[in-house]
Amino acid sequence: MHSELMEVFASLPQQGPGSDALSRDVMRRLNKELPLAPQIADFGCGTGRSTLMLAEEFPQARISGVDLSPEFCAVLTAKVRERGLGDRVSIHEGNMLCPEFPPGSLDLVWSEGAVYSVGFDAALSAWRELLGSGGICVVTECEWLCRDAPVDARDYWGELYPDMRSSGENAESARRLGFDVLDHFTLPREAWDAYHVPLLDALHGRESLLAAKNDISKEREMFLRYGDYFGYSFYVLKKTPAGSS
Template sequence: MDASILAFFARLPRQSPGSAAQTLTALGHLPELPPDARVADLACGTGGATLALAERLQAPILALDQAPEFLERLQAEAAARGLADKVEAVVGDMASPPVPARSLDLLWCEGAAYILGFDAALAHWRELLKPTGFAVVSECSWLVPNPGLAAKTFWYAAYPAMRTVLENIERAEGAGYELLATHTLPSACWAAYADSLEAGLADLATRGEALDADFVRALAKEIALFRNTGEEFSYVYYILARK
């Protein structure tokens, strides 16, 4: 990713739609974890989910991302919240995280499994879980069988492999998981993310900085779509137990 675009996203509170409240709602579908739980948040970005999990679980969390800029912000925020001893920020690839096989009680990933492919990510990450471990993975999913033209045009170009919730459940079960629950991110989170993108662009203008014009045009289309998601698509948390 271009350095200026990376810096733009590093300044945002989150790199995809979501909120601490939604993270904790998804977490609430899991049974209680052991007091010495081993937890990893893969492709954590600047740590919106990481910090919420660390505060609630009071357990050490491996926070992995490929972008050092994201992790620097995460570490600063963790220190400000008194969570520096709970967050281990590591630069790395979620396709090969520095995690021993069968070692995790909980693997978390919000909004990034699509990079590997939902099926491939679940299959690979299952081997990192203890036999009693859990995975919570959010995936952009179709909520209706016949979405409108604007949504179809955008997502068929951006993520042609996007599937319905039922299709993703079938794939997760086929990959060796038991579905405990799903949780759908509300449209308000998409609108809030659109607001953050717009505020980020305004901040750049104030700084006298510029981004690639094609990127800004594409971002404007995303902002417009995200403000009018309706009920056609959203990130859905798939809350899973290893079988």
């Protein structure tokens, strides 16, 4: 990614569609599923929107943020330092499919807006091994919400994310890979606005990033026109015992 564009993304509160209220609601509902002091990893953490909320909602947790971008990791490291969280929040630059965690060492894996970059199945397969018995995996994934999407939408996502699947296909795949689906819901329009609007504002007037602005403008146009046919959805998944069906 263009270094100037990385700077723009790093300056924003979030790097993809998301809702703080909904994320916090999911975290709070997980309290009864997790130990008092859970071990948590936030994969594809970006500049820490979810990581910092996890630190607030689970005040006794040990949390690791993992991202491939050194720019994002640097921003989040500074935020952690400023908030005095360095004793229980650590940031790691690296591939989220090859994290350096022992098998069975995590109670919660969290990942918002990132699994599309590595593949839904690949992410769940890699992270299941890191979770302890009954561990929880929370991910968001861009998916088809119904089968009869217009050609324009199909063509657009066919180029941008050719492996995008339906919610039913993703849920079935999660079960096949060893998870129970505890919850599934689609993010509202406000979650896309929270990403698109600040990003387009930040790109305004930057002639060197005109192509990026056009790409984001196109994505927003497609969402405003066809948002009933695709969206980002939350999956709350629980690791099933080995050999269970």
